Amino acid sequence: MTVAFLCTVCVATVLGVIFITKENKTRAYAIFALALGHLLLTLCLLNLNIVHIDALSKFILIIISTLYLGITFHGISYFSICQSQNNNKYVALSLVIFLVFATLMIVADELISMWIFLETASLACAPLIYYNKNKASIEATWKYLFLCSIGIILALVGMLFISYSAIMAGASDTSLSFENILANGKSFNSTWLKISFVFIFIGFATKTGLFPLHSWKADAYGEEPGIFGALMAGGMTSLSWLALIRLMQIMNASKESALMQNVLVFFGVASMLFASIGMLNQSDIKRVLAYSSIEHMGIISLGFGVGGVGIFGALFHIFNNALLKGAIFIAVGNIKRAFGEKTLYFVSGAIGKIPISGTILFITFLAIVGTPPFGSFFSIFSILKGTLNYSNGLLFFMIMGLIFAFIGISKTILSATRGKPKDIQTGYKDTLGMYLVPLVLLLITLFVGINMPNIMQNLLNEASLLIKG
Amino acid sequence: MNPSSINTILLFVLLINMFILGSNRIITAIKAVAIQGVILAFLAFFFKETTDSDAFLFIIIIAVKGFIIPYLLIKVTKMADINQEMTPLIGYVPTMFIDALSVFLSFFVASKLPLLPAHQETIIVPVFFATLMSGMLLIISRQKAITQVVGYLIMENGVFILSSMLTGSVTLLAEIGVLLDVLAGVFIMGIMLNHIATTFEKGDAVKLTSLRE
Numbered sequence: 104m105t106v107a108f109l110c111t112v113c114v115a116t117v118l119g120v121i122f123i124t125k126e127n128k129t130r131a132y133a134i135f136a137l138a139l140g141h142l143l144l145t146l147c148l149l150n151l152n153i154v155h156i157d158a159l160s161k162f163i164l165i166i167i168s169t170l171y172l173g174i175t176f177h178g179i180s181y182f183s184i185c186q187s188q189n190n191n192k193y194v195a196l197s198l199v200i201f202l203v204f205a206t207l208m209i210v211a212d213e214l215i216s217m218w219i220f221l222e223t224a225s226l227a228c229a230p231l232i233y234y235n236k237n238k239a240s241i242e243a244t245w246k247y248l249f250l251c252s253i254g255i256i257l258a259l260v261g262m263l264f265i266s267y268s269a270i271m272a273g274a275s276d277t278s279l280s281f282e283n284i285l286a287n288g289k290s291f292n293s294t295w296l297k298i299s300f301v302f303i304f305i306g307f308a309t310k311t312g313l314f315p316l317h318s319w320k321a322d323a324y325g326e327e328p329g330i331f332g333a334l335m336a337g338g339m340t341s342l343s344w345l346a347l348i349r350l351m352q353i354m355n356a357s358k359e360s361a362l363m364q365n366v367l368v369f370f371g372v373a374s375m376l377f378a379s380i381g382m383l384n385q386s387d388i389k390r391v392l393a394y395s396s397i398e399h400m401g402i403i404s405l406g407f408g409v410g411g412v413g414i415f416g417a418l419f420h421i422f423n424n425a426l427l428k429g430a431i432f433i434a435v436g437n438i439k440r441a442f443g444e445k446t447l448y449f450v451s452g453a454i455g456k457i458p459i460s461g462t463i464l465f466i467t468f469l470a471i472v473g474t475p476p477f478g479s480f481f482s483i484f485s486i487l488k489g490t491l492n493y494s495n496g497l498l499f500f501m502i503m504g505l506i507f508a509f510i511g512i513s514k515t516i517l518s519a520t521r522g523k524p525k526d527i528q529t530g531y532k533d534t535l536g537m538y539l540v541p542l543v544l545l546l547i548t549l550f551v552g553i554n555m556p557n558i559m560q561n562l563l564n565e566a567s568l569l570i571k572g
Numbered sequence: 573m574n575p576s577s578i579n580t581i582l583l584f585v586l587l588i589n590m591f592i593l594g595s596n597r598i599i600t601a602i603k604a605v606a607i608q609g610v611i612l613a614f615l616a617f618f619f620k621e622t623t624d625s626d627a628f629l630f631i632i633i634i635a636v637k638g639f640i641i642p643y644l645l646i647k648v649t650k651m652a653d654i655n656q657e658m659t660p661l662i663g664y665v666p667t668m669f670i671d672a673l674s675v676f677l678s679f680f681v682a683s684k685l686p687l688l689p690a691h692q693e694t695i696i697v698p699v700f701f702a703t704l705m706s707g708m709l710l711i712i713s714r715q716k717a718i719t720q721v722v723g724y725l726i727m728e729n730g731v732f733i734l735s736s737m738l739t740g741s742v743t744l745l746a747e748i749g750v751l752l753d754v755l756a757g758v759f760i761m762g763i764m765l766n767h768i769a770t771t772f773e774k775g776d777a778v779k780l781t782s783l784r785e
Contacts, residue, residue, distance in 0.1 A: 219749035266741035
């Protein structure tokens with residue numbers, strides 16, 4: 104109770120500051136303070152037994168808290184240097200709403216309340232996409248709002264079907280709490296469970312951005328500022344993976360895992376192949392990153408689908424993907440400010456023009472494609488190993504996907520970072536505040552790759568045991 | 573449980589779906605969706621003994637679906653000066669025909685699904701599927717962005733049919749939470765509609781096609 108009360112007071116204070124002040128900078132500091140408070144809350148939830156949360160929730164909570172702290176720290180320099188004229192009241196409000204509902208969604212122990220919180224958190228992202236207020240950003244926001252709203256309505260339908268399958272089985276408790284479903288799922292009616300799986304999967308896969316349901320992703324990530332792209336590509340996707348993981352747990356508990364595995368494998372491979380083809384002919388750096396995000400969603404989905412060591416790899420990859428996407432979107436934001444544009448027609452030789460951000464972008468690209476000794480190498484390698492145990496044919500498709508994606512992303516990033524810089528004067532200079540966050544995020548993935556702390560290893564093992572059921 | 577009253581309400585819902593797909597004025601469609609939501613609010617009273625919380629939920633639904641959402645949408649239509657014509661991509665008669673087919677399909681699908689005896693006497697499951705499909709049909713067959721919001725609301729009404737069937741598993745707080753989320757969604761969509769209408773011509777969704785591969 105005390106914790107809930109303290110959290111409410113903190114959020115109310117931050118909201119008050121956001122509404123009262125007229126300075127963009129003060130708002131940025133207020134959100135950063137909130138992020139620090141959230142980190143404290145995360146530490147409390149991890150160590151003290153205030154609310155009962157399982158290893159999966161803990162894991163995603165750590166990701167969101169770290170990433171949000173980084174993004175809000177970057178936000179201080181972003182809002183005071185680059186965007187001092189553009190009023191950030193509504194964006195700051197959305198960021199606060201996002202954090203509050205993301206946390207609630209992570210600790211939720213019931214399907215429908217989880218749905219409500221996830222939907223609110225994703226609605227809060229709409230003003231972030233709309234930040235630049237031009238034609239393209241309107242279009243991207245509308246696409247995002249609409250596809251995600253419709254997708255998530257289908258997820259709600261699926262959840263209600265789970266309840267109906269409990270009613271059909273004559274269960275005494277038909278509430279949608281995880282505890283009840285995981286304990287009694289075996290006896291539920293299997294036809295309705297399968298139908299509900301299809302609906303919930305479509306709903307949350309839209310939010311995750313798996314292949315046929317991805318079309319909002321390139322537009323939204325491409326049009327919003329890099330700092331918000333970092334939040335969505337890293338944070339929002341981790342949240343929707345948590346929702347999908349809950350679905351996997353339910354299907355495993357009710358002995359319907361065969362259908363689920365096939366669907367995950369199929370969508371995973373399809374997303375990887377499609378996204379790598381989509382990357383090949385792109386000149387817009389942020390859109391390439393959006394396709395790379397689709398590809399990595401595919402890798403994670405494949406990892407969960409093949410099971411075994413793949414599940415460990417997929418969970419670890421959620422962590423790496425969140426931090427690396429956070430780093431690369433912020434770095435690309437810096438590059439865009441230095442050149443004034445984000446297409447390859449204008450951007451080249453970033454390492455020569457802004458050495459630090461350019462180098463960070465280049466190294467993050469290496470980490471994203473899975474170069475050792477970054478954490479992403481080990482997660483992708485675990486998924487490869489899981490795929491090898493599952494089937495050889497699948498391994499072929501996965502390696503093809505990885506190679507194509509490597510070609511696609513390297514073509515863009517290499518020509519953006521190497522070569523002779525174009526003579527464009529925008530007056531932007533790298534400062535510590537602008538490149539510290541991507542650097543730290545990159546170092547964290549490097550650190551977990553070289554020497555994963557025991558706590559994290561245990562948490563990941565515990566979490567993958569929960570999924571296996 | 574009162575099958576004949578439930579079926580009467582659900583038939584009205586089907587007719588309103590058909591009416592919206594056939595109407596060519598946007599404000600008429602917004603009002604029809606509001607009426608559909610209000611009619612559906614009565615559904616809960618026929619499923620079980622009414623309690624205080626049901627009455628409370630009833631009032632909230634009437635307020636949100638019957639007054640606040642249509643008020644917001646009509647206000648946006650007038651503020652943004654959106655043309656009243658629906659501008660169909662698929663003509664009115666063909667859409668109504670497709671909708672009739674989807675109703676037929678829903679009844680066919682529902683007859684194949686395992687249902688409780690109590691739900692077999694009513695047409696609740698087929699009407700749920702038909703309403704979901706009508707909403708999607710409206711979204712894909714009309715050009716303006718605001719009609720897509722109307723389609724979204726029809727789909728939401730469909731979900732409400734399903735949730736009122738499941739007495740006992742969806743709590744009051746969850747119902748209210750879903751309703752508030754829909755309200756927040758429509759509110760943000762309304763703001764966006766206003767910006768679309770001022771930036772593009774007359775809120776035309778077909779113009780939203782500059783971002784492509």
